[in-house]
Amino acid sequence: MGVFLIEVDLHEIGARIRDVRGNLTQAAFAQKLGIERKTVGRYESGDRAPDAVALLRLMAEFGADPAWVLTGRGA
Numbered sequence: 761m762g763v764f765l766i767e768v769d770l771h772e773i774g775a776r777i778r779d780v781r782g783n784l785t786q787a788a789f790a791q792k793l794g795i796e797r798k799t800v801g802r803y804e805s806g807d808r809a810p811d812a813v814a815l816l817r818l819m820a821e822f823g824a825d826p827a828w829v830l831t832g833r834g835a
Contacts, residue, residue, distance in 0.1 A: 768830060768831070769806075770809055771806035772832060773809055773810070775804075776824075776832065777810070777829065780829070781804075799814075815829060
């Protein structure tokens, strides 16, 4: 069984989340995801990565591929 490592850059993840958010305010975006506005701010500033639930909600609400959000690879 092979092991593979993927570089995860929190600032790049934040940039992709900003792209998904588009023209929505952080508050409106957070409400759609069922999270706090400050959490969106932490994602976008590169302070933290979204958890699995947030990634699934990004996919359900905005069609954002979780792999793309985390790595920039994928749809």
